[in-house]
Amino acid sequence: MTPGELPAVWSLPPEDARAGWRALWWTVGPGGELAVMLVHSRNLHRSPYVRGWVGWRVVAPCDGVLVVVSDGVERRTPVTGITASTGHLALLSWSRFLLAACRTGQDGTGAWESNAIVYSPGGYPISHICIGDDLDYLVTDRDGGIWTSHGDEGIHGNHPASSEGLARWNTDGGQTWGPLGRGRLPVLPLGGIAGTTEEDVAWLGWFSPEGSFLSRVDPAAGSVTSYRHPLGDTDGIAVRGTRMLLSHQFHHRPGVELNRAELVDDAWVITSQEHLRLPEPVTRRCVQGRDGVLWIRGGDTWVRVEA
Secondary structure (H helix, E strand, O other): OHHHHHHEEOOOOOOOOEEEEOEEEEEEOOOOEEEEEEEHHHHEOOOOOOHHHHHHEEEEEEEEEEEEEEEEEEEEEEEEEEOOOEEEEEOOOOOOOOEEEEEOOEEOOOOOOOEEEEOOOOEEEEEEHOOOOOOEEEOOOOOOOOOEEEEEEHOOOOOOOOOHHHEOOOOOOOOOEEEHHOOOOOOOOEEEEEEEEEEEEEEEEEEEEEEEEEEEEEEEOOOOEEEOOOOOOOEEEEEEOOOEEEEEOOOOOOOEEEEEEEEEOOEEEEEEEEEEOOOEEOOOOOEEOOEEEEEEEEEEEEEEEOO
16 A cells, blocks of 8 residues: 555644644544644754654653644644653543653652643643553543553552553543453553554553453443454554454554454454555554544654554
8 A cells, every 4th residue: 555545634734844843742532633742842852762753852841732633624722831751642521631641659758649631622731640650551532531551660560550550540530440340351461552442442452471462441331351462463453343453563664564353253363464655654652543543653644544
């Protein structure tokens, strides 16, 4: 498949790039809207060892601009109070959004420090919350729930919710779901690899010493159904009924391996594989799924593929 067969959903305008704006964290909202946070290069430091947008780091609290693209219409919101530790962006219900850091810690009293900021629709911080330690992956659902998967330092650390590997939070920072309390995982996770939503349920991909798994979580019932990962390694998933898209990226090359799978006899089976060529190279965190659609970032251009 060539770049011409994958029309761009949005690209960073050349005039923004010339003015010094950099497209950093990005996400796809539960309504299928693309959101990209722009930060000016004067507030950034570029790692000499990490290529692509993930190599940019905010050096001190600063402001930015949130770009939301929905049905071809672009909306921009000035954002204040972006912290130097920011690593994740997510959209919430009622036009709010979230910026989160990967790590948290305990203060002198033993209380856990906040690592996420809930923003108003106008781009102002309205609350600071803690959503666990060592965030590998973060995705939000239609009801404003925040789903997280945690890395080994969170799982083997002191934060009680992070130790379960997967969690759901509300916008007050309260944990509303955990896999060990209301369901069972086949084994304890060691880290997260992907996440998506399908209508009202969440899908979380994770790995363990026993292999990789995909877990379907129904927050209303609190139930979990886990499947063996058909590939073992992926960086993006999108699910629609009995069909699934799974991607595997080639770092710093303009290509993504796309696998299609079907649910057959309670197991996901790969049915086809293709190589997608993109306009620009891909890096880490270049793929996200929503409701059967896989969104892929190549450089500063976004495309989408449907299951």
